[in-house]
Amino acid sequence: MADRLWRPVACYGDMVRLWIRAELSYPASFAMLVVGSMMINALDFVAIAIMFSSIDTLGGFGLREIALLYGATGVGIGVADTAIGSVERIGEFVRTGRLDQMLTKPVPLLVQVCSDRFTLRRLGRITQASVVLVWALPIVDWTPTRVLVAVVMLLSSSALFFGLFVLFSCVQFWTTDASEFANAFTYGGNTLTQYPLTVFPREVALALTFVLPIAFVNWYPCLYLLGRSDPNGLPDWLQFCSPLAAAAVITVALLVWRTGVRRYTSTGS
Amino acid sequence: MPLIDVAGLERTFVVRRRAGFMRRSKSVVRAVQDLTFSIEAGEMVGYIGPNGAGKSTTIKMLTGILVPTSGELRVAGLEPSRQRTDLARRIGVVFGQRTTLWWDLPLRDSFELLQKIYRVPDQRFRENLDRFVELLDLGDQLDTPVRQLSLGQRMRGDITAALLHDPEILYLDEPTIGLDVVSKGRLREFLRALNAERGTTLLLTTHDLQDIEALCDRVIVIDHGTSVYDGTLAGLHAQGGSTRTLVVDLVDTGPPIDVPGAEVRKVEGPRQWLSFPADASAAPLVAAVASAYDVADLSIQEPDIEDVIRELYSHGA
Amino acid sequence: MLHVAVARRAFRRYSTYRAATVAGIFTNSVFGIIYSFAYLALWRQNPDAGGYDAADAVTYVWLGQALLMTVALWGGGTTDDLAERIRNGDVAIDLYRPVGLVGWYLAGDLGRALYHFLTRGLAPTVIGIVLFDISLPPSPTAALGFLLSIPLAVTVSFALRFLVASTAFWLLDATGARILSGALALFFSGMALPLVLFPGWLGTLAEALPFSAMIQVPNDIWLGRHTGLELGSALAFQAGWALALLATCGLVLRLATRKVVVQGG
Numbered sequence: 001m002a003d004r005l006w007r008p009v010a011c012y013g014d015m016v017r018l019w020i021r022a023e024l025s026y027p028a029s030f031a032m033l034v035v036g037s038m039m040i041n042a043l044d045f046v047a048i049a050i051m052f053s054s055i056d057t058l059g060g061f062g063l064r065e066i067a068l069l070y071g072a073t074g075v076g077i078g079v080a081d082t083a084i085g086s087v088e089r090i091g092e093f094v095r096t097g098r099l100d101q102m103l104t105k106p107v108p109l110l111v112q113v114c115s116d117r118f119t120l121r122r123l124g125r126i127t128q129a130s131v132v133l134v135w136a137l138p139i140v141d142w143t144p145t146r147v148l149v150a151v152v153m154l155l156s157s158s159a160l161f162f163g164l165f166v167l168f169s170c171v172q173f174w175t176t177d178a179s180e181f182a183n184a185f186t187y188g189g190n191t192l193t194q195y196p197l198t199v200f201p202r203e204v205a206l207a208l209t210f211v212l213p214i215a216f217v218n219w220y221p222c223l224y225l226l227g228r229s230d231p232n233g234l235p236d237w238l239q240f241c242s243p244l245a246a247a248a249v250i251t252v253a254l255l256v257w258r259t260g261v262r263r264y265t266s267t268g269s
Numbered sequence: 270m271p272l273i274d275v276a277g278l279e280r281t282f283v284v285r286r287r288a289g290f291m292r293r294s295k296s297v298v299r300a301v302q303d304l305t306f307s308i309e310a311g312e313m314v315g316y317i318g319p320n321g322a323g324k325s326t327t328i329k330m331l332t333g334i335l336v337p338t339s340g341e342l343r344v345a346g347l348e349p350s351r352q353r354t355d356l357a358r359r360i361g362v363v364f365g366q367r368t369t370l371w372w373d374l375p376l377r378d379s380f381e382l383l384q385k386i387y388r389v390p391d392q393r394f395r396e397n398l399d400r401f402v403e404l405l406d407l408g409d410q411l412d413t414p415v416r417q418l419s420l421g422q423r424m425r426g427d428i429t430a431a432l433l434h435d436p437e438i439l440y441l442d443e444p445t446i447g448l449d450v451v452s453k454g455r456l457r458e459f460l461r462a463l464n465a466e467r468g469t470t471l472l473l474t475t476h477d478l479q480d481i482e483a484l485c486d487r488v489i490v491i492d493h494g495t496s497v498y499d500g501t502l503a504g505l506h507a508q509g510g511s512t513r514t515l516v517v518d519l520v521d522t523g524p525p526i527d528v529p530g531a532e533v534r535k536v537e538g539p540r541q542w543l544s545f546p547a548d549a550s551a552a553p554l555v556a557a558v559a560s561a562y563d564v565a566d567l568s569i570q571e572p573d574i575e576d577v578i579r580e581l582y583s584h585g586a
Numbered sequence: 587m588l589h590v591a592v593a594r595r596a597f598r599r600y601s602t603y604r605a606a607t608v609a610g611i612f613t614n615s616v617f618g619i620i621y622s623f624a625y626l627a628l629w630r631q632n633p634d635a636g637g638y639d640a641a642d643a644v645t646y647v648w649l650g651q652a653l654l655m656t657v658a659l660w661g662g663g664t665t666d667d668l669a670e671r672i673r674n675g676d677v678a679i680d681l682y683r684p685v686g687l688v689g690w691y692l693a694g695d696l697g698r699a700l701y702h703f704l705t706r707g708l709a710p711t712v713i714g715i716v717l718f719d720i721s722l723p724p725s726p727t728a729a730l731g732f733l734l735s736i737p738l739a740v741t742v743s744f745a746l747r748f749l750v751a752s753t754a755f756w757l758l759d760a761t762g763a764r765i766l767s768g769a770l771a772l773f774f775s776g777m778a779l780p781l782v783l784f785p786g787w788l789g790t791l792a793e794a795l796p797f798s799a800m801i802q803v804p805n806d807i808w809l810g811r812h813t814g815l816e817l818g819s820a821l822a823f824q825a826g827w828a829l830a831l832l833a834t835c836g837l838v839l840r841l842a843t844r845k846v847v848v849q850g851g
Contacts, residue, residue: 014385022373025414032762040769047778051628053785054635059627101369103334106357107386171609181609184616192620199627265350266336267282 008111015111019118030121037124045070045132048194059198064139065226066196071133072218073193076157077186078126080165083158084114085122087165088186091172091179094264109261110166110254140225149240153221156242160217163249164189166257173260189214198231205232216245270346271307272438272470273331278304278340280326280494300326301494304340310437313464313471315485315502319578323494324474328440331472332362345437358387361431365443368427370415376426377411380433387434394433401429404459421452428456432463439463441473445480457483478571490578506547511577515543515551517558518566528557539565547572592690593697596664600701607705614651614710621647622718636782641721642809643780648714649805650777652707656699656736657743657800659771661764664694665747669764672754681843688835692744699740724810731817735804738824742799745831746771752835755842776802796827 023030048070052063061069090113093099102112140146168182197205197219208215223230224239280301285293301323308314318324329335331344333353342349347356370379384394402408405425410418418426424444431439441460445453461484463469475481481488481502488505490498498505505511517526518540525533531545531554545554551569558564601607622644629640638646653659668691671677680687714720723729750767754760772778774797781792781802792798803820806812812820 011386014382018371018374018378018382021378022371025373026759028757029759029762033765036762036765036769039766040772043769043773043778047773050779050783050785050788054783055628055631057631058624097364097367100329100334101362101364101367103353104332104357104360104362105386106354108354175605175609177603178605178609180606180613184613188613188616188620191617195620195624195627200623204623265334 008108011107012111012115015115016118019115020120023119023121033119033121034124037121038128041074041125041128045128059196060231061196061198062139064136065222066194067132067136068139068225069196069218069222070194071129071136072153072157072222073190074129075126075133075154076217077161077190078122078129079154079158080161081186082120082122082126084162084165086116086118087114087169088179088182089113089116090169090260091176094172094176099264103265110257141227146225149221149224153218153225153242156221156246157217159246160214160242160249161186161189163246163253164214167249167253170253170256170260173263185212185214189217193218202232209234209238213245213249216242270343272310272312272345273306273308273472274341274343275307275327275331276305276341278327278330278342279338280323280330280335281338299494301330301337303495304491306489306496306499308470308472310470311464311468312487313460313485314473315481315488316472316474316491317476317481317488317578318491322492324491325442326494327491328362328442328472328474332356332360332440358434359437361434361436361439363424363427363431363439363441363444365446368415368423369430370423370426372416373414375412375414376407376418376429379415379426379430383430383433389434393435397433397435398429401432404462405429406455419452421448421456424448424452425456425459428459432469435467436469438470438472441471441475443475444473445475445477453477453479460484478577482571492578503548505577506572511547511572512544513547513551513572514570515545515554515558516568516570517541517543517562517564520563520565523562526558526562528554528561530554530557547577588685589689589693592693593700596694596697597701600698601705610655610706611709611713614654614706615713618648618651618710618714619717621650622714636780637811638780638782638809641719644714644718645720645809646780646805648711648718648720649808650801651710651714652703653736653739653801653804654777655702655706657739658695658699658702658747659743659775659777659800660768661747661750663698663744663747664691665744665751667691667694668748669751669754669760672751672760673758678846681846686836687839688748688832691748692741692832695744696737696740699737703736721809723808725813727813727817728807728810731807731812731821732804735807735821735824738821738828739800739804741828742796742824742831743771745828745835746796748835749831749838752838752842755845771797771800774798775800776805780805796831799824799827 045067048066049063051058056062058066087110090099093102093113093116098116099109099113102109102116105112140150164186165182168185169179171178171181192200192208193214197208197215200208205215209220220230220239221242224236229236230238278301279299282298282300284296284298286296304323304327316324316327326335330337330342331349333349333351333356336350344356345359347359349356370376371382380398383389384391389397402411405428407422407425407429410422410426415423415426428439428441428444444460445456448456457480460471460473464471464484471484473480473484486501488498488500488502489496490505498508500508514534515531519526520539522539525536526541526543528543530549531543533541534544535542543554543558545551555567558567625643625647626640629635629638629643633639635643658665668677668680671680680690683690711720723732746767750763751760753763757763774781774792774795776792776798777800781789781798783789784792793802803824807817807820
């Protein structure tokens with residue numbers, strides 16, 4: 001049993017290591033990609049900071065508080081994107097026949113898809129989000145529980161984005177060239193959670209809590225870290241529910257993934 | 270029990286086509302129907318047929334990539350689509366021109382990764398690698414990035430990659446396509462040695478009849494999704510009434526050559542084309558021509574696989 | 587005419603990816619909604635930030651989503667084909683064609699842009715109008731000016747992307763340069779945030795750079811912020827950058843041709 005869980009992880013590690021070696025065999029291109037990716041991300045937060053030259057608060061939150069939200073969701077999507085970003089390319093794998101090749105290997109398909117063309121370039125996002133997060137840390141009145149909640153938040157956030165990437169990329173099992181659809185939920189989810197939920201109508205906030213629980217990547221745990229109650233009047237215990245939300249999204253994602261793979265092997269397209 | 274056992278296999282596809290704006294028409298295509306054959310361990314079988322005949326659909330079902338619509342299918346005692354991962358450890362697959370090797374890294378790295386994926390014991394891995402590298406003459410290429418290898422070297426690398434875990438069955442899809450004559454010959458020699466040494470079962474799809482001649486005692490011809498011939502290559506020639514061609518260059522232009530067992534198809538100056546049954550020996554014919562005419566040169570053209578199948582059809586139908 | 591045929595072919599080629607178009611429209615709309623609410627919150631705090639009112643801000647968001655693919659801000663379009671053809675050497679064939687390379691690819695890119703404008707430009711705009719309070723151009727002149735400014739925006743974007751793709755002549759792989767320039771374009775075009783909010787010298791710089799011709803200038807024309815003579819100078823700003831950059835493209839191409847000829851690709 002332990003082996004069944006450990007094996008895929010080990011295989012993932014082995015394949016990723018090879019892709020990193022391959023990437024580093026073009027050092028000049030790699031360096032430009034890293035700088036480019038860092039710059040995209042850096043400018044992303046600069047745009048938010050510039051907003052604050054015209055205002056002091058946005059949706060009732062100051063710049064550092066927003067930086068906390070920004071850092072948490074950024075680290076989450078950064079980790080997920082780094083670890084399994086290639087899942088976005090399922091449609092391409094179907095079209096080029098690469099998926100068929102993967103299906104003849106004794107490694108779980110998801111592990112192969114996720115590790116394919118792993119690139120360290122994506123670390124740029126994690127780095128930048130971490131910097132913003134660290135800059136925001138002093139605003140929190142730290143206690144041991146808050147430290148724990150913060151750590152759990154980052155893990156849950158990564159896991160939740162992991163689930164979103166897999167879940168919405170599966171659409172490509174049905175329409176191979178609709179890869180952009182997933183962006184609305186993954187990168188869209190990331191953009192949305194960079195702002196306090198108070199800027200959105202209450203219905204949106206509720207939907208992001210109970211339908212597609214993206215709000216749990218940062219909003220609820222950050223309310224706890226900041227010692228604030230939910231402006232929408234939802235109960236405070238939601239602030240500890242991020243791991244549950246992540247588990248739910250991952251479960252649904254894996255089920256849809258299995259359905260997608262089954263559809264592929266039963267229709268061949 | 271046969272290693273590969275296929276009975277009444279069928280696979281249909283639903284094809285949706287755009288019929289004007291927003292309207293779609295649906296039709297069912299039978300890619301494979303009523304396909305039955307079995308292959309014993311250690312056989313080398315050529316699986317041939319025209320494009321779109323259902324070859325790759327069959328291979329996909331045999332490897333577990335595609336679920337059959339109906340029919341029986343057992344490979345190495347397993348049901349491929351249900352036990353795909355278990356089966357994967359026992360088979361090797363090489364899809365023609367699509368490499369599974371890491372493009373930017375030396376061959377050795379890809380091989381070492383496969384060792385880990387298939388959990389090949391170190392000792393066995395080294396033995397296998399040494400043997401294949403020797404047989405395939407890949408020694409100098411092990412540390413070359415794959416992108417710098419020639420097509421032939423890459424194909425040999427891909428075949429090595431598919432064999433490191435000692436599979437019982439090796440599926441090869443057009444392994445010699447695009448290779449030069451020397452590379453083709455070397456590859457065929459290797460596959461023969463592999464089969465002789467290890468008893469690896471080989472199922473090979475190809476357009477190159479010489480692949481079949483060099484390797485396969487048995488051919489299965491598939492067309493319109495079903496097997497239309499299953500037997501020896503000689504039998505295929507006989508049944509299809511296919512012919513070989515003797516090209517004779519005479520010293521001088523002359524009337525059509527008249528020898529028993531062959532007929533002249535074409536005359537062009539001193540060169541004449543004689544066709545004779547593919548299952549007949551060329552030796553007596555050559556002797557007869559040489560004794561009766563002043564011959565400058567002789568050569569024999571093998572029948573093309575597409576021609577053989579076309580012939581098979583025009584006779585069978 | 588040849589270039590029209592090239593453009594028409596590009597238009598048709600992109601129109602075959604229907605699922606991709608629908609997915610893209612959906613994604614543009616989701617981002618439009620997110621940014622609209624964020625900007626509304628901002629303009630609630632400061633009702634005339636950057637000289638915009640709330641309706642201007644929301645309109646700006648949706649125009650940005652509409653232009654994003656039309657001008658291929660992130661890269662993409664026919665210049666990606668060019669980069670690939672440089673990488674695999676096929677560009678040599680293009681160089682020996684009797685037609686100018688820049689014009690050939692520009693025509694294709696304009697065809698692509700037209701397709702993206704009619705689908706991924708119009709559809710999100712309609713959705714934006716349904717969901718939010720979007721202001722329409724205040725005058726026929728503004729509307730006409732907007733329509734004129736789009737091909738200029740595409741041309742500026744094309745020329746920049748062409749230059750980025752040309753780096754492949756020297757670097758073999760243009761991916762790094764493409765990502766770098768994409769980052770700059772996203773920020774300095776006004777896509778990430780209206781340039782009117784940029785403070786001090788940063789705002790002055792951003793508005794002078796060619797990137798602003800891709801999003802900020804067309805949007806401001808729609809919003810009626812350039813009227814009369816100013817409208818003319820806004821269009822002239824775009825046209826000026828377009829010509830200057832196209833000229834640079836021609837120059838770079840001449841250097842590259844010499845390199846290809848000398849080194850044989």
